[in-house]
Amino acid sequence: MQAYQVQSAAGIDAIGQVELADPQPQAGQVLVRMRAASLNFRDLIVTKGGYARNDRCPVIPLSDGAGEVISIGEGVTRFQPGDRVVNCFFEDWESGEVTEEQFRTARGGGIDGVLAEQVVFSERALLPIPTHLSFEQAATLPCAAVTAWQALVTLGRIQAGDTILTLGTGGVSLFALQLAKLHGATVIITSSSDDKLERARQLGADETINYRSTADWEVAVRRLTDDRGVDNVIELGGLGTLAKSLSCTRLGGRVSLIGVLTGVEGTVNPLPALFNRLTIEGIYVGSRSMFAAMNRAISANSLEPVIDRVFGFAEAVDAYRYLRTANHFGKVVIRIGDH
Ligand SMILES: NC(=O)c1ccc[n+]([C@@H]2O[C@H](COP(=O)([O-])OP(=O)(O)OC[C@H]3O[C@@H](n4cnc5c(N)ncnc54)[C@H](OP(=O)(O)O)[C@@H]3O)[C@@H](O)[C@H]2O)c1
Structure with a gap:
């Protein structure tokens, strides 16, 4: 079968197409013909090395895929050939408190990912695709959507009437917008682009702020909330945005620490966090049970993921280059095979 590998930590140019033996499912495993995969900002980080505990080379990249079951190994009860499935970001984190070992099973990082024609998964790392979604739409869910779900719902315990701030219009941010609206929240979103x-x-955003033309966007957020501040920030920027995020969160509110879009260098004054009794919580995607809960909400509300562009399998490296431009709105997807 055909697959891609990140062959060294030399950036996008180190991604190459390779011919590998077709994988075979062992006991408890499911062989899936991949139909689509989606990219996340972290996949750019993986090509440069240094992806925390999930840094391995060579590795088949991308964590997020969808496809159909070709065959099942001994003892598999949850799936059968022909089923449409989407995979979990972590091969081994089914539910409950996560362990260090489970965190080392990130697809397209610690273990091989999904940018391949065929992939073997544990049956515990797959879910049925919500019936209204295509393979391309389902492939957007495992990382970006589950991360937004954990931040807003599992840990954030969002309630109707909450005010959520989310930064930028990339994959995680647009899922945060859609999922927060589905829960009856007010959403403030920032972007560098008025378009x-x-x-x-x-898509339902209540308030919008251009963070380029409004450099002190945190002041605008406070103004929009009558100086109360927001209940939960989907903090995707890292050191370049964190101080501002802290300063526009309400007393006793939450900052969901997720991204590093502006990098990790710099300093942040911790005083606003302690004087305002903020909860700052690191988020790392989520478990299969969080994913399953989110899929129920997606199905019940016929939520449609936002796909910016779909590339062919042969254009996979172009998809990475496109993601790097940050011109996208929502998700960038690669179609695998003919369907
Ligand atoms: N912890 C986790 O489990 C987890 C999971 C998923 C993602 N992440 C992280 O979350 C971040 C977002 O990931 P993603 O895949 O959604 O990224 P993405 O789709 O590549 O997002 C790109 C967008 O980010 C926005 N952006 C860039 N700099 C910004 C800034 N200073 N302020 C506000 N927005 C800014 C831009 O939006 P505009 O064009 O609208 O300006 C850009 O188009 C990344 O750092 C990623 O590593 C973490």
């Missing part, structure tokens, strides 16, 4: 902000409004 993207207009599209975010069409």
Whole structure:
């Protein structure tokens, strides 16, 4: 079968197409013909090495895929050939408190990912695709959507009437917008582009701020909340945005620490966090049971993921280059095979 590998930590140019033996499912495993995969910002990080405990080379990249079951190994009860399935980001984190070993099973990092024609998964790392979603749409869910779900719902315990701030219009942020609206929250979203902000409004955003033309966007957020601050920030920027996020969170509110879009260098004054009794909580995607709960909400509300562009399998490296431009709105997807 054909697959891609990140062959060294030399960036996008080190991604190459390779011919590998077809994998075979062992006991408890499911062989899936991949139909689509999606990219996340972390996949750019993986090509440069240094992806925390999940740094391995060579590795088949990408964590997020969807496809159909070709065959099952002995003892598999949850799936049968022909089923449409989506995989979990972590091969081994089914539910409950996570362990160090489970965190080492991130697809497309610690273990091989899904940018391949065929992939073997544990049956405990797969879920049925919500029936209204295509393979391309389902492939957007495992990392970005589950991360937003854990931050807003599992840990954030979102309630109707909460105000959520989410940064930028990438994959995680747009899922945060859609999932927060589904829970009856008010959503404030930022972007560098007025056009993207207009599209975010069409998706349900209540308030929009251009963080380029409004450098002190945290002041604008406070103003929009009558100086109360927001209940939960989907903090995707890292050191370049964290101080501002802390300063526009309400007394006793939450900052969901997720991303590093502006990098990890710099300093942040911790005083606003302690004087305002903020909860700052690191988020790392989520478990299969969180994913299953999210899929129930997605099905019940016919939520449609936002796909910016779909590339062919042969154009996989172009998809990475496109993601790197940050011109996208939502998710970048690679179609695998003919369907
Ligand atoms: N901890 C976890 O489990 C987890 C899971 C998923 C992602 N992440 C992290 O979360 C971040 C987002 O990931 P993603 O895959 O959603 O990324 P993405 O789709 O590549 O997002 C790109 C977008 O980020 C926005 N952005 C860039 N700099 C910004 C800034 N200073 N302020 C606000 N927005 C900014 C831009 O939006 P505009 O074009 O609208 O300006 C850009 O288009 C990354 O750092 C990623 O590593 C972490």
